[in-house]
Amino acid sequence: xxxxxxxxxxxxxxxxxxxxxxxxxxxxxxxxxxxxxxxxxxxxxxxxxxxxxxxxxxxxxxxxxxxxxxxxxxxxxxxxxxxxxxxxxxxxxxxxxxxxxxxxxxxxxxxxxxxxxxxxxxxxxxxxxxxxxxxxxxxxxxxxxxxxxxxxxxxxxxxxxxxxxxxxxxxxxxxxxxxxxxxxxxxxxxxxxxxxxxxxxxxxxxxxxxxxxxxxxxxxxxxxxxxxxxxxxxxxxxxxxxxxxxxxxxxxxxxxxxxxxxxxxxxxxxxxxxxxxxxxxxxxxxxxxxxxxxxxxxxxxxxxxxxxxxxxxxxxxxxxxxxxxxxxxxxxxxxxxxxxxxxxxxxxxxxxxxxxxxxxxxxxxxxxxxxxxxxxxxxxxxxxxxxxxxxxxx
Amino acid sequence: xxxxxxxxxxxxxxxxxxxxxxxxxxxxxxxxxxxxxxxxxxxxxxxxxxxxxxxxxxxxxxxxxxxxxxxxxxxxxxxxxxxxxxxxxxxxxxxxxxxxxxxxxxxxxxxxxxxxxxxxxxxxxxxxxxxxxxxxxxxxxxxxxxxxxxxxxxxxxxxxxxxxxxxxxxxxxxxxxxxxxxxxxxxxxxxxxxxxxxxxxxxxxxxxxxxxxxxxxxxxxxxxxxxxxxxxxxxxxxxxxxxxxxxxxxxxxxxxxxxxxxxxxxxxxxxxxxxxxxxxxxxxxxxxxxxxxxxxxxxxxxxxxxxxxxxxxxxxxxxxxxxxxxxxxxxxxxxxxxxxxxxxxxxxxxxxxxxxxxxxxxxxxxxxxxxxxxxxxxxxxxxxxxxxxxxxxx
Numbered sequence: 190x191x192x193x194x195x196x197x198x199x200x201x202x203x204x205x206x207x208x209x210x211x212x213x214x215x216x217x218x219x220x221x222x223x224x225x226x227x228x229x230x231x232x233x234x235x236x237x238x239x240x241x242x243x244x245x246x247x248x249x250x251x252x253x254x255x256x257x258x259x260x261x262x263x264x265x266x267x268x269x270x271x272x273x274x275x276x277x278x279x280x281x282x283x284x285x286x287x288x289x290x291x292x293x294x295x296x297x298x299x300x301x302x303x304x305x306x307x308x309x310x311x312x313x314x315x316x317x318x319x320x321x322x323x324x325x326x327x328x329x330x331x332x333x334x335x336x337x338x339x340x341x342x343x344x345x346x347x348x349x350x351x352x353x354x355x356x357x358x359x360x361x362x363x364x365x366x367x368x369x370x371x372x373x374x375x376x377x378x379x380x381x382x383x384x385x386x387x388x389x390x391x392x393x394x395x396x397x398x399x400x401x402x403x404x405x406x407x408x409x410x411x412x413x414x415x416x417x418x419x420x421x422x423x424x425x426x427x428x429x430x431x432x433x434x435x436x437x438x439x440x441x442x443x444x445x446x447x448x449x450x451x452x453x454x455x456x457x458x459x460x461x462x463x464x465x466x467x468x469x470x471x472x473x474x475x476x477x478x479x480x481x482x483x484x485x486x487x488x489x490x491x492x493x494x495x496x497x498x499x500x501x502x503x504x505x506x507x508x509x510x511x512x513x514x515x516x517x518x519x520x521x522x523x524x525x526x527x528x529x530x531x532x533x534x535x536x537x538x539x540x541x542x543x544x545x546x547x548x549x550x551x552x553x554x555x556x557x558x559x560x561x562x563x564x565x566x567x568x569x570x571x572x573x574x575x576x577x578x579x580x581x582x583x
Numbered sequence: 584x585x586x587x588x589x590x591x592x593x594x595x596x597x598x599x600x601x602x603x604x605x606x607x608x609x610x611x612x613x614x615x616x617x618x619x620x621x622x623x624x625x626x627x628x629x630x631x632x633x634x635x636x637x638x639x640x641x642x643x644x645x646x647x648x649x650x651x652x653x654x655x656x657x658x659x660x661x662x663x664x665x666x667x668x669x670x671x672x673x674x675x676x677x678x679x680x681x682x683x684x685x686x687x688x689x690x691x692x693x694x695x696x697x698x699x700x701x702x703x704x705x706x707x708x709x710x711x712x713x714x715x716x717x718x719x720x721x722x723x724x725x726x727x728x729x730x731x732x733x734x735x736x737x738x739x740x741x742x743x744x745x746x747x748x749x750x751x752x753x754x755x756x757x758x759x760x761x762x763x764x765x766x767x768x769x770x771x772x773x774x775x776x777x778x779x780x781x782x783x784x785x786x787x788x789x790x791x792x793x794x795x796x797x798x799x800x801x802x803x804x805x806x807x808x809x810x811x812x813x814x815x816x817x818x819x820x821x822x823x824x825x826x827x828x829x830x831x832x833x834x835x836x837x838x839x840x841x842x843x844x845x846x847x848x849x850x851x852x853x854x855x856x857x858x859x860x861x862x863x864x865x866x867x868x869x870x871x872x873x874x875x876x877x878x879x880x881x882x883x884x885x886x887x888x889x890x891x892x893x894x895x896x897x898x899x900x901x902x903x904x905x906x907x908x909x910x911x912x913x914x915x916x917x918x919x920x921x922x923x924x925x926x927x928x929x930x931x932x933x934x935x936x937x938x939x940x941x942x943x944x945x946x947x948x949x950x951x952x953x954x955x956x957x958x959x960x961x962x963x964x965x966x967x968x969x970x971x972x973x974x975x976x977x
Contacts, residue, residue, distance in 0.1 A: 236817075236818065237814075237816040237817050237818065238802055238803055238805065238816045238818060238914065239816040240914055241712065241802075241914040241915035262814065262815060262816075262902075263814065263815075263816055264814075265813055265814035266814045266816055266817050269811065269814065269817065270817070283901075283902055287710075287917075287919050287922075289735065292710075313716065315715065315716045315717040315720065316681075316686075316715050316716070316717040316718075317715065318635065318712065318713055318715065319712055319914075320715055320716050321709065321710050321711065321712065321714055321715065321716065322707065322709045322710070322714050322715065322716055322718065322719030322720075323709040323710040323733070324710075324716065325716030325719070325720075326709065326716075326719075339717070341683065382796060383796075384789050384790065384791060384796030384797065385789075385790060385796075387789050388785070388786045388787075388788075388789035388790040388797075389786070391782070391785035391786060391788070391789055392782045392783070392785060392786040393782075394782075394785070395778050395779075395781050395782035395785055395819075396778065396779060396782040397778060397821075400821070401821070402776060402777075402778030402779075402819075402820070402821035403778065403782075404818070405803040405818070408632055408635075409632055409799040411632065417663065419659055420631075420656065420657065420658075420659035420660045420663065421656060421657075422631040422632045422633040422656075422657055422660055423630075423631050423660050423663065423664070424630065424631065424632060424798070424799070425789075425796075426796070427791075427794070427795070427796035507677070508656075508677055519913045519914060520632065520634055520635035520713075520913060521635035523681075525681050528681075
C-alpha cells in the first residue's frame with residue numbers, strides 16, 4: 190500500500206470505535222472530542238500537517254461514524270485520507286483561523302447544539318498538546334458547568350494494545366529505525382559537523398528500507414556530545430565532532446504515523462573501560478526486563494527486573510525506564526499512558542509496545558542503550574536490531 | 584558562531600525585555616507567562632526539544648531577568664542555552680510529568696505565591712499551542728477569578744520588527760531555503776518516489792549552505808501531486824511521480840530557530856499553457872505587492888496591490904496572501920500576528936518579515952509561487968532566489 194489511509198480495514202476501524210464506545214459508556218460520556226492528532230488518525234485515518242489550527246474528531250455514542258471537524262481548506266484532506274461519510278466531514282469558516290474575535294470552537298459548540306446534543310456529557314482531552322486553554326474556554330461557554338470534563342486520555346488508553354496489522358507496521362518502523370541508526374553511526378567521525386550527521390539521519394528516516402518509505406518523526410533527531418550528554422533534549426549545532434568524546438543519539442524510524450524510537454551511545458576514539466562496563470550492565474538489565482515483558486506481568490515488574498541488575502552493580506535509575514509507543518505526531522512519540530516504573534500496575538498484554546529507554550546518568554558521563562519492543566508470549570520482542578553495548582568509532 | 588545561544592548580544596535581550604515590559608505596562612500586566620517555545624527562545628535563548636511537557640518563561644515587571652520554569656532534567660539545557668542567572672532557572676519535580684494526580688503548574692503557581700506575587704495581574708497565552716486547557720485550569724485554581732487572563736499574544740507582537748542581527752539570520756535562512764528548493768527540483772523526475780524527493784529536502788535543510796548549518800523546520804516539507812494539489816497540508820507518500828503532473832512544494836530553510844518558508848510549483852513534463860500563464864500572473868502580482876511593501880504602507884495595501892493584478896486577469900484570492908514570519912517551532916512557522924489581508928491596517932516598518940504566500944486555486948488546478956521578504960525602504964527585499972514562474976521538468 191503506497192497511498193494514503195486505507196492502510197487499515199473498515200473492520201479494524203469498527204473494532205476501534207466499538208472499544209472506544211465501551212470505554213465512553215463505562216466513563217459516562219455521550220460525546221468525546223479528540224484533538225490529539227494521534228487520536229484523530231487512529232480513529233479515522235485522518236492525516237495531514239494541519240494540527241497547528243484547531244481541529245478534532247468527535248465520537249457520539251449513538252452515531253455510526255465519528256465526525257471530523259476542521260478548517261475548510263483541510264476538509265479535502267479528510268476526504269482523501271479517511272473513509273468517513275461525506276456528511277461527517279464538517280468544515281469551519283476560514284475567517285476563524287487565528288482570529289481574536291471568534292474561534293473555530295464556537296462553530297463546534299453550535300454544531301453540537303444543532304445536532305440536538307445540548308445535554309450531552311462531553312469528555313475532552315484536557316492535557317493534549319493542541320487542546321489550548323482558549324479551545325476549552327470557548328467550548329465551555331456553550332454548556333453547563335461541569336458538563337465538559339476531562340476524558341482522562343480515553344482514546345490513548347484504547348490505543349495501548351496493537352492489532353496484528355499495527356504490530357507489522359511497528360516492525361517495519363523498527364527496521365527503518367535500525368537503518369537510520371546505522372546511517373548515523375557510519376557518518377560519525379572526528380571532524381564531521383554535528384549537523385551533517387543529522388542531515389544523514391533525516392535522509393535515511395524518509396528514504397526508509399526496501400521500498401517502505403519513512404515518515405517524519407515526532408521528535409527531531411537528538412544528538413548530544415561530550416558534557417552535553419548530561420541533558421537529554423538539546424539539538425545539534427554546527428560544531429565539528431571532537432577527536433575523543435562520548436555522544437548520544439536518540440532518533441526514530443516511522444512508518445505511516447507509527448514511531449519506533451531508539452537510543453545508542455557511541456564513543457569517538459577509544460572509550461574508557463568504565464563507559465564500556467556501564468553499557469554492558471545496561472544491556473544486561475534490558476535483557477532481564479525484556480524476558481519479564483510477558484502477558485500477565487505488570488509494568489512495574491519489568492522495571493524491577495532492570496533495576497535489580499543496576500542495584501547489583503551499585504547503580505540506580507530514579508526515573509521511569511520506558512513508556513508505551515505507537516502512533517505519534519510532533520511533539521511527542523509517547524502515548525501518555527502507562528510507563529515502566531514503580532507503582533504502574535498495568536498488566537501487560539500481547540501487542541503492547543514500549544520504548545525501553547534504558548539510560549544511566551552518572552556524575553561525569555551518561556550512557557543509554559534503549560530497545561523498543563512488542564510484548565509477546567515469549568517476552569519482549571525487539572523491534573530494532575542495532576549494535577548494542579558502547580559503540581566505539583575509530 | 585557555531586554553538587548554542589549567545590547568538591544575540593546581552594544588549595539585544597535587554598532591548599527585547601524592555602519592549603515587552605512597556606507592552607505589559609500598557610496592557611496592565613504585572614506578570615506574563617509565555618509557554619510558546621518561540622517566545623521562550625526569543626526572550627531568553629532557551630532552545631531544546633522539551634516543549635512536549637509544560638514549561639515557560641515568566642516575565643515580571645519588577646524583575647531584572649525573566650524566570651525559566653521547566654522540567655528538572657531540562658534545567659541543564661537552560662543553563663547551556665541561556666545567560667539567565669542561575670537562580671532564575673527553576674526546575675519542577677520530575678514526578679509531575681504526565682501525572683494525572685498533579686501538574687507542573689501547581690508548582691508554578693506556588694512559586695508565584697512564594698515570591699509574594701499572589702495579587703499580580705497575570706497574562707497568559709490562551710491560544711498558544713502548548714498552553715493546554717489543563718495548564719490553564721491548574722494555574723487558575725490558585726488565583727482569583729479574572730486574575731489570569733489572555734495576554735493577546737503580547738510577545739508575538741513584540742517579535743514583529745526584526746533587529747539587524749535577526750534580519751541577517753533571516754537572509755541566511757533564506758539562502759538555505761533557496762538551496763533546499765533547488766535540491767528538491769533537481770530530484771523531481773517521473774518515476775521517483777515522493778519520499779525520495781523529501782529525503783533530499785530534509786538532507787539539504789540540515790546541511791545548510793556554506794558552513795551555515797540548518798535546523799529543523801516548523802512544518803514538515805509538503806508535497807502535493809496531481810489532483811492532491813487542491814488541498815494544502817497533505818504529506819508525501821511512497822508513490823512514484825507520474826510522467827505528467829503538476830506538483831507543489833512548500834518547505835523552509837531554518838537558521839537557528841528562524842524559519843524562511845518558500846513555495847514553488849513544478850510541472851513534470853510539458854506544462855499546459857494556462858498553468859504557465861497563471862504562474863506568470865502570480866509573479867506579476869507578487870512584484871506589485873513587494874514594491875508596495877514599504878514603511879508607512881499597511882498590510883492590506885500590499886494585499887490590494889496583488890489582488891488588483893489578479894482581478895485584472897479575471898482572478899480572485901479570498902484568503903489572506905501572507906503572514907509574518909521569524910522564530911518558529913513546530914507546528915507553525917507563522918508568528919500569529921499580522922496578515923496580508925483586507926482589514927489588516929498594521930503599518931509596515933523596516934525589518935518586518937513576511938511570507939507572501941501567493942497561490943491561486945482554480946477548479947481544476949492550482950499554482951503557488953511564494954516569496955518570503957523583509958520590509959525595507961525600497962520595498963520588500965526577497966529572502967530567497969529560487970526560479971520563479973512555473974518550473975517545467977523534463
